[in-house]
Amino acid sequence: MTIPLDSAAKLLGLLASGELTARQATQASLDRIAATDPEVGAFTFVNTEAALAAADSIDQRRRDGQPLGVLAGVPIAVKDVLCTTDMPTTCSSRMLENHMSPYDATVVARLRAADAVIVGKTNMDEFAMGASTETSAFGKTTNPWNPSLTPGGSSGGAAACVAAGDVPLSLGSDTGGSIRQPAAFCGITGLKPTYGRVSRYGLIAFASSLDQVGPMAFDAVDCATLLNAIAGSDASDSTSLPVETPDFTAGLDRIEGELRIGIVKHHLEAEGLDPEVRQAVDDAIEVFRDAGAKIVEVELPHSDYWVPTYYVIAPSEASSNLSRYDGAHYGHRSPVAASDAGDRGPLVATYCRSRGEAFGAEVKRRIMIGMYALSAGYGDKYYVKALQVRRLIRQDFDSAFQNVDLLLGPVTPTPPFAMGEKIDDPLQMYLCDLFTVGANLAGIPALSMPGGLTSNNLPIGIQLQAPPLQEAKLLQAAAAFQRATDWHTKRPL
Amino acid sequence: MLSVDQPYEIVIGLEVHVQLRTTTKLFCRCATQFGAPPNTNVCPVCLGMPGALPVINEHAVQLALQTGLALGSTIPPMTKWDRKQYFYPDLPKGYQISQFDLPICDGGHLTIADPADESQTRTIRLIRAHLEEDAGKSMHDEANGRADSRIDLNRCGTPLLEIVSQPDMRSAAEAKAFLTELKLLLTYLDVSDCEMQEGSLRVDANVNLKIEKAGDTIATPIVEIKNMNSFRAVERAIAHEAQRQYHEWEETGLTIEDRTKRTFGWDDAAERTVPQREKEEAADYRYLPDPDLLPICLSTETVEATRAALAEFPAVARQRLQADYEIKAYDADVIVNQGRGVVEYFEAVAKGSGDARRASSWIQQDVLRTMKEQGVGIGDFAVSADTLAELLGQVSAGKLDNARARDVFQHLLEKGGSVAEAIKALGIESVDAGEIESLCQELLDANPQVVEDVRGGKMQAIGSLIGQAKKKNPNVNPKQFREICLQLIESAG
Numbered sequence: 010m011t012i013p014l015d016s017a018a019k020l021l022g023l024l025a026s027g028e029l030t031a032r033q034a035t036q037a038s039l040d041r042i043a044a045t046d047p048e049v050g051a052f053t054f055v056n057t058e059a060a061l062a063a064a065d066s067i068d069q070r071r072r073d074g075q076p077l078g079v080l081a082g083v084p085i086a087v088k089d090v091l092c093t094t095d096m097p098t099t100c101s102s103r104m105l106e107n108h109m110s111p112y113d114a115t116v117v118a119r120l121r122a123a124d125a126v127i128v129g130k131t132n133m134d135e136f137a138m139g140a141s142t143e144t145s146a147f148g149k150t151t152n153p154w155n156p157s158l159t160p161g162g163s164s165g166g167a168a169a170c171v172a173a174g175d176v177p178l179s180l181g182s183d184t185g186g187s188i189r190q191p192a193a194f195c196g197i198t199g200l201k202p203t204y205g206r207v208s209r210y211g212l213i214a215f216a217s218s219l220d221q222v223g224p225m226a227f228d229a230v231d232c233a234t235l236l237n238a239i240a241g242s243d244a245s246d247s248t249s250l251p252v253e254t255p256d257f258t259a260g261l262d263r264i265e266g267e268l269r270i271g272i273v274k275h276h277l278e279a280e281g282l283d284p285e286v287r288q289a290v291d292d293a294i295e296v297f298r299d300a301g302a303k304i305v306e307v308e309l310p311h312s313d314y315w316v317p318t319y320y321v322i323a324p325s326e327a328s329s330n331l332s333r334y335d336g337a338h339y340g341h342r343s344p345v346a347a348s349d350a351g352d353r354g355p356l357v358a359t360y361c362r363s364r365g366e367a368f369g370a371e372v373k374r375r376i377m378i379g380m381y382a383l384s385a386g387y388g389d390k391y392y393v394k395a396l397q398v399r400r401l402i403r404q405d406f407d408s409a410f411q412n413v414d415l416l417l418g419p420v421t422p423t424p425p426f427a428m429g430e431k432i433d434d435p436l437q438m439y440l441c442d443l444f445t446v447g448a449n450l451a452g453i454p455a456l457s458m459p460g461g462l463t464s465n466n467l468p469i470g471i472q473l474q475a476p477p478l479q480e481a482k483l484l485q486a487a488a489a490f491q492r493a494t495d496w497h498t499k500r501p502l
Numbered sequence: 503m504l505s506v507d508q509p510y511e512i513v514i515g516l517e518v519h520v521q522l523r524t525t526t527k528l529f530c531r532c533a534t535q536f537g538a539p540p541n542t543n544v545c546p547v548c549l550g551m552p553g554a555l556p557v558i559n560e561h562a563v564q565l566a567l568q569t570g571l572a573l574g575s576t577i578p579p580m581t582k583w584d585r586k587q588y589f590y591p592d593l594p595k596g597y598q599i600s601q602f603d604l605p606i607c608d609g610g611h612l613t614i615a616d617p618a619d620e621s622q623t624r625t626i627r628l629i630r631a632h633l634e635e636d637a638g639k640s641m642h643d644e645a646n647g648r649a650d651s652r653i654d655l656n657r658c659g660t661p662l663l664e665i666v667s668q669p670d671m672r673s674a675a676e677a678k679a680f681l682t683e684l685k686l687l688l689t690y691l692d693v694s695d696c697e698m699q700e701g702s703l704r705v706d707a708n709v710n711l712k713i714e715k716a717g718d719t720i721a722t723p724i725v726e727i728k729n730m731n732s733f734r735a736v737e738r739a740i741a742h743e744a745q746r747q748y749h750e751w752e753e754t755g756l757t758i759e760d761r762t763k764r765t766f767g768w769d770d771a772a773e774r775t776v777p778q779r780e781k782e783e784a785a786d787y788r789y790l791p792d793p794d795l796l797p798i799c800l801s802t803e804t805v806e807a808t809r810a811a812l813a814e815f816p817a818v819a820r821q822r823l824q825a826d827y828e829i830k831a832y833d834a835d836v837i838v839n840q841g842r843g844v845v846e847y848f849e850a851v852a853k854g855s856g857d858a859r860r861a862s863s864w865i866q867q868d869v870l871r872t873m874k875e876q877g878v879g880i881g882d883f884a885v886s887a888d889t890l891a892e893l894l895g896q897v898s899a900g901k902l903d904n905a906r907a908r909d910v911f912q913h914l915l916e917k918g919g920s921v922a923e924a925i926k927a928l929g930i931e932s933v934d935a936g937e938i939e940s941l942c943q944e945l946l947d948a949n950p951q952v953v954e955d956v957r958g959g960k961m962q963a964i965g966s967l968i969g970q971a972k973k974k975n976p977n978v979n980p981k982q983f984r985e986i987c988l989q990l991i992e993s994a995g
Contacts, residue, residue, distance in 0.1 A: 092553040105552065112546050114553060211553040218793035246555050247795050326793055329585050332596020333550045337653070360589055383587075383788035392790065 031064035031082030038084035078123035101145035104367035114211020131166030161191030186445025189457035193470020204452035205250035208243035229487035271413030289461030321395035328379025336363025420470035459496035515669035527659035529556030540654035548659035550595035570607030592638035605632035617675035723761035827858035854891025
């Protein structure tokens with residue numbers, strides 16, 4: 010039989026009915042990875058033996074009639090920014106090349122409790138900084154649709170392994186669009202939940218006030234199943250929200266009440282928005298209109314400030330979060346002999362060399378920006394000002410959601426771009442986040458789903474955004490769209 | 503203040519770091535226990551491991567709140583956490599979680615006895631008190647020509663309250679009085695054990711001079727003397743630093759306008775303040791609000807409930823002991839300054855014996871002296887308050903004289919047991935009035951000169967008979983003996 014690695018729902022059905030064992034599903038996933046990964050490069054680590062052992066344990070418990078978790082036997086890949094005790098956690102950085110975390114991230118612990126089979130860790134931009142997975146210290150990930158293109162970033166590996174059919178599910182993290190943009194580039198569905206919906210404990214911090222872990226899968230239904238497993242408040246994360254977790258898979262077959270969808274005209278007329286992306290958005294609007302949704306134009310007056318605000322706040326927090334990598338306690342330490350430490354002395358020389366050697370150019374650039382933005386005399390001018398603008402951006406969303414249930418628009422200005430196209434032009438790379446960073450600054454949930462193909466047969470993503478904690482609404486709308494269209498079923502050739 | 507000996511006024515502000523009496527650390531559940539083997543009381547959170555997140559210890563907040571209220575601080579409705587960034591090997595995150603612009607306690611004051619005139623008080627104003635986590639400890643071993651450094655991170659994350667005074671103190675004695683009273687208050691509140699040798703109370707002093715010259719007041723540059731861990735060190739360091747600054751000013755003429763604040767240490771062995779390595783430029787801590795922690799909002803109800811439940815302050819106890827037990831201010835002071843345990847002991851003895859003044863005098867003399875000799879606290883003192891109360895009750899009732907009572911006390915200290923058992927063991931028996939009367943008559947008859955002297959108005963002549971009486975019967979109460987002798991002389995006259 011064909012093992013359906015493109016659908017967690019189908020796999021769960023076959024596993025539950027006994028037509029398939031967890032070992033068979035896991036072995037199929039490992040075989041698929043062995044076949045695709047030499048070209049795609051989505052994985053930093055494949056945990057073959059542990060995955061098979063976990064699968065066998067699940068099969069044994071199923072035979073014994075013991076209760077099993079909601080993802081029992083489903084292979085899953087985890088972005089290498091999440092701490093795991095049985096695999097290295099590198100953040101795709103030389104700094105943590107050999108880092109073994111002493112603990113599991115809360116989401117990883119929840120995956121294990123749900124009896125998902127974690128097959129490996131996925132490649133990413135170093136410390137989640139980038140939009141192309143080209144800044145990984147361990148080699149690039151290619152787009153399964155076309156190996157000359159990037160898969161997007163920073164969760165490029167997490168998106169590519171799903172698109173390549175290695176696993177039906179993966180976990181990514183999204184600080185400024187890092188789940189949604191690669192999901193769009195790889196033709197899959199990805200959800201950035203409300204800030205605080207999913208625990209950040211064990212998510213290696215890039216920008217703490219923006220980071221959020223989220224599900225990546227072929228469709229909205231599978232995203233909902235995965236979100237069920239990982240969402241919920243966590244006593245180890247003070248910023249996790251003390252709210253009940255609804256069943257996100259419930260009611261996905263219908264849309265409750267009249268759906269009002271907001272369109273930001275300013276975004277659709279943005280300079281640099283690719284015409285094919287624009288066309289896909291227009292088509293998606295028509296799909297919803299045909300399904301009975303009311304389309305309303307709304308304004309987000311401060312959206313021109315999203316990118317500048319983001320590129321002050323994110324690097325500021327990053328410069329602080331990355332201070333701990335000083336070569337003293339863990340990670341890369343440059344051997345510095347007292348005799349050649351120079352005027353700075355061996356301690357400062359160790360700091361400088363360890364960080365200098367182990368951090369890549371993009372990480373260094375953001376540390377420098379952040380240090381500058383926080384430094385005495387500039388803190389008020391940049392950082393504090395950015396916090397003030399951030400509040401206005403949140404207010405824009407609050408006002409818009411007075412009139413609409415969801416916002417619909419592009420995920421990215423362009424379809425997937427070529428390897429090397431933007432890597433030497435940071436500003437161009439930063440503009441990839443044009444439409445996605447707003448949701449992170451405001452803390453609202455946002456979803457990317459396949460909404461078309463270019464004339465070159467490349468995926469185009471559609472973004473839906475919702476008010477805080479309205480993930481169920483997002484998933485309902487995405488599921489409705491996926492019933493009406495077949496873009497999410499398209500696969501790389 | 504100005505005199506020929508000291509042609510300047512010293513200006514002193516203190517920063518006191520108090521370790522709060524919590525069982526676990528400020529942001530994790532590791533033990534704060536002192537003296538554990540290096541790096542045993544640590545976890546991913548206090549080690550700053552990648553991905554770990556802080557969670558506030560509510561008890562530390564409560565203790566800080568109690569302290570602030572006792573110091574008359576204003577408690578702002580919201581307080582938040584900030585990161586103070588600097589690289590140091592015993593600071594594993596590369597930043598310390600502290601409070602920058604919104605400390606938990608704002609303002610306040612502490613009233614102390616004026617060391618220059620004990621009948622007067624001085625009020626030392628406070629700027630603020632804020633919570634922060636402690637760093638670890640570096641140990642440098644430069645033996646064998648190698649510069650080995652080891653780091654113990656057990657102390658990382660220990661909760662500290664930093665209490666910052668205004669520069670209101672004008673002498674080393676005042677600084678010592680401030681610290682003594684502060685320590686007393688903190689131990690009354692039970693918010694800290696204030697064990698200075700264990701680092702539970704550490705002091706930095708900011709010192710400079712005001713020098714009168716030709717009608718002008720000149721201020722010398724400020725020096726911060728860091729990390730002193732005994733009151734004696736503080737007193738001596740300030741006294742030394744004042745001299746040093748005066749001589750420096752005489753030599754260089756530099757004033758506060760010419761030189762930024764410098765950091766000195768106190769060399770206890772050499773008894774002098776020594777400059778620490780000069781920073782190349784002013785430290786830039788690049789503070790930012792910690793995005794991993796939520797601000798704390800303290801409701802008026804919480805603040806008021808805490809205020810209502812506060813333990814009695816030493817200043818209040820001094821007044822109350824004078825009023826309730828009719829003891830002198832000096833005596834109340836001695837008892838209160840010994841700590842809350844001694845006050846409780848005193849009150850129990852005073853109430854149990856019905857003789858507060860006797861209780862006060864016995865505690866100040868016999869109890870405190872013995873405690874000092876034995877090096878024990880009141881909690882470990884061998885004679886319980888109930889037992890001492892019973893003993894003193896018998897003295898007041900005339901059943902025992904002071905000398906015999908001291909014998910009983912000594913016996914209780916050495917052998918324990920009850921007052922009755924001690925009296926029996928010492929062979930103390932009460933002597934009946936008839937027996938004393940015949941003894942008096944016998945001795946008066948044998949000493950006509952004494953009778954003569956008494957008749958001539960020299961009452962103290964009886965004293966020479968008391969010794970003889972004691973020899974004949976050690977249980978004779980001298981007071982009773984004296985009274986009966988006088989009665990006999992009078993009736994015979």
